Amino acid sequence: MSEPVQHEHHIVGPKTYLLILLILMVLTATTTGVAFIDLGIWNPIVAIGIACFKAVMVILFFMHIRYSSKVMMLTVGAGFFTFLVLITMTLSDYISRSWGLW
Amino acid sequence: MDSQAIATGHAAEVHDEEHPAYLRHHFVTVDQQRETASFGMWLFLLTEIMFFGGLFMAYLLYRNWYYDAFVASSNTLGIGLGTTNTAVLILSSFTMAMGVYSAEMRNRKGLITSLSLTILLGMVFLGIKTIEYHDKYTEHHIPGASFSVEDFVHPTDKRDVPLAPDMAQHAQLFFFLYFAMTGMHALHMIIGISILFVLLYQAWHGAYVNGHTSTIDNFGLYWHFVDIVWIFLFPLLYLISRHPLK
Numbered sequence: 001m002s003e004p005v006q007h008e009h010h011i012v013g014p015k016t017y018l019l020i021l022l023i024l025m026v027l028t029a030t031t032t033g034v035a036f037i038d039l040g041i042w043n044p045i046v047a048i049g050i051a052c053f054k055a056v057m058v059i060l061f062f063m064h065i066r067y068s069s070k071v072m073m074l075t076v077g078a079g080f081f082t083f084l085v086l087i088t089m090t091l092s093d094y095i096s097r098s099w100g101l102w
Numbered sequence: 103m104d105s106q107a108i109a110t111g112h113a114a115e116v117h118d119e120e121h122p123a124y125l126r127h128h129f130v131t132v133d134q135q136r137e138t139a140s141f142g143m144w145l146f147l148l149t150e151i152m153f154f155g156g157l158f159m160a161y162l163l164y165r166n167w168y169y170d171a172f173v174a175s176s177n178t179l180g181i182g183l184g185t186t187n188t189a190v191l192i193l194s195s196f197t198m199a200m201g202v203y204s205a206e207m208r209n210r211k212g213l214i215t216s217l218s219l220t221i222l223l224g225m226v227f228l229g230i231k232t233i234e235y236h237d238k239y240t241e242h243h244i245p246g247a248s249f250s251v252e253d254f255v256h257p258t259d260k261r262d263v264p265l266a267p268d269m270a271q272h273a274q275l276f277f278f279l280y281f282a283m284t285g286m287h288a289l290h291m292i293i294g295i296s297i298l299f300v301l302l303y304q305a306w307h308g309a310y311v312n313g314h315t316s317t318i319d320n321f322g323l324y325w326h327f328v329d330i331v332w333i334f335l336f337p338l339l340y341l342i343s344r345h346p347l348k
Contacts, residue, residue, distance in 0.1 A: 006133035011206045012199070021196040025189060032185045035341040043345050047337035055330045062199045062326045072141060079148035083155045090159055094166075 007069035012061065020061045027054050124314035136316055143320040147327050154331050157286065161279050161338060168272035169346070174254050174265055175276035176343035178243060180234060184340040187230045188332065194223035195329040202322045205315040213310060213318070217302045220325065224295045231288055238277065245274035245281070283335055290328045297321060 031050040039046060060066040065076055122132065129135035165172045197219040204212030242250035251270035257263075265273075301321060304310065310318050 006131050007137055009133045009136060012203065014200060014203060017196055017199045017203065021192065024192045024195075028185065028188050028192065031337060031341060032181065035181070035337075035344045038345040040345070041347065044337075044342040047341045048334075051334050051337050054333045058195065058326050058330050058333070062195055062329075063323055068140075069137065072137070072144065075141065075144050075148070079144075079151050082148075083151050086152070086155050086159055087162065090163070094163060 007072075010064070010067035012064055012067065016061055020057055023057055024054055122313060124312070132313070136319070139316040139320060140323070143323050147323060150327060154283075154286070157279065157283050158334065158338070161283065164272075164275050164279065168269065168275060170263070170265055171254070171269050171272035172276045173343040173346040174257075174262065174270075175243075175273040175280075176339060177262070178241065178253065179280075179340050180237065181340050181344075183230055183234055184336055187227050188336045190223050190227045190230070191329050191332050194220050194227065195326050197223060198322050198325045202315070202318055205310045205318040208311040208313065210305065210308065210311045213305045214302065217298055217305060221295055221298045221302065224291055224298070228288060228291055228295075231284065235281075238281075243273075243277050245278045249274050249277075280339055283339070287328065287331050287335060290331070294321075294325055294328060297324075 027050050031047055034046055034050075035043065037043075059076060065073055125132055125135060129138065197216050201213055201216030201220060204210075204216055238244055241253065242248055243253070251265075251267060251273065254265045254270035254273050255267055298321070301310070301318065
């Protein structure tokens with residue numbers, strides 16, 4: 001088997017787009033509704049969790065990453081991983097500076 | 103390597119008449135050209151992730167430092183307008199995705215309709231954002247010389263906990279980040295809408311329906327990315343402070 005020079009192009013259809021639109025709309029209503037319920041420490045976690053899920057839906061289907069080659073998936077993954085490194089390293093610095101004083 | 107180059111060079115000669123005019127000579131196939139363009143666009147979007155990432159990082163940190171001020175400020179934002187805008191933007195992402203599909207299907211009418219609807223929804227978003235900004239202006243919640251801590255030190259709503267004047271000053275930090283983040287997002291929308299007008303003009307004159315859809319594809323990626331930024335801004339700015347920890 002020779003090296004492929006290309007990744008087969010996949011056209012995403014209106015049915016998929018409509019389904020994703022529906023999921024995103026339902027999740028938007030859900031996240032707003034949940035904001036009015038007191039879940040204590042879980043309020044931000046649920047809100048960010050839903051946002052992450054929505055973002056993944058947009059990336060996979062609206063931005064076609066679900067149907068892209070592995071090098072594209074890896075590139076996108078690397079981008080968000082680098083962002084997580086930024087958050088984790090900075091926050092671990094701030095949390096550990098005054099360790100035990102909070 | 104050499105043998106492959108020769109082989110593909112040979113293949114290109116054999117199938118010369120099948121090559122569309124838009125296939126650049128340094129690509130072997132249309133699909134390879136398409137993927138290269140999309141890869142380049144994603145590299146740009148990665149720099150955008152880090153650009154907005156810095157703002158998100160600042161928000162996260164200051165929210166932990168001045169928690170009470172951030173909670174009180176966040177709750178002055180209109181959750182109804184925020185939710186409406188989220189829905190409008192998601193719908194505009196859908197119409198943009200349909201634009202990409204129409205271009206793939208070589209459907210000029212569908213492409214023009216989709217691009218027009220995306221422009222319209224983008225403008226509705228910016229219109230609602232303007233109303234929100236104007237509210238902040240009348241409430242004296244814009245950071246700077248005319249900022250007033252009054253609403254935070256003496257809240258009119260009985261359920262709101264009054265803040266000490268020094269903590270209330272930190273509400274400016276929330277609103278600074280609010281305007282920086284939503285402002286940079288809105289700037290991306292304005293740039294996006296400007297490009298959409300150009301694409302619409304070109305599509306009107308018959309562009310992008312000959313199988314060469316990279317420009318539309320890549321603009322779609324940009325528009326969806328701007329949508330993703332808002333998907334995170336919405337809960338962080340509007341939602342997560344409704345039930346603060348005591």
